[in-house]
Amino acid sequence: MVTVIAAILVLLGGVFTAVAGIGILRLPDVYMRMHAATKVGTLGSGLILVGVGLHFADPGVVLRCVLIFVFLMLTSPIGAHMIGRAALRIGIVPWGIATGEPPVEKGKAD
């Protein structure tokens, strides 16, 4: 039973990772691609890690899986925030905003 649950979790994690890859290629904008990479990618990796923890069922392995997952959950929003701020300050206009001045906070960049 545990094996079946681990298999389902691993398969689901693989599907979500593939969806993240498709999103990072197909979405039209840096900001949207960032969402695909951080949210869906973290979900896929987390599901696979939960599957690994269930499969081994060993305290050390489970501790390592939880550590990796907590670390990913902590760092990937920070990384996405920094990339988004850098992209906005460089002057990349978000997709869907027609024309006009780019919505950069002018005072801080200059």
Added chain:
Amino acid sequence: MTDILDIAVMAGFVMVFIAVGLAVLRLAVGPTLPDRVVALDMMTLAIVAFCALAAIRTGEAAFLDVALVLALVGFLATVALARFAERQKLRGQNGEDE
């Protein structure tokens, strides 16, 4: 029972490879530097998933240590490249002023 897990792990390998390939494509064609940084971040996440799958496949729990270190280094690389992209613009502006 183990066959199900083997099939699932092989399918997971295939899908993680697909994700890495698409991220490499984005890394190659990405028009700007933040695009490439995001693609690199995605590749790090996919390779962490790959290490976890390899841990199941080979039965070696040591692959999880590799995944942990890779997550740490990937975060450092993302932060450093984002800071670099941000500072590059500022340095260009200041260099013209001085």
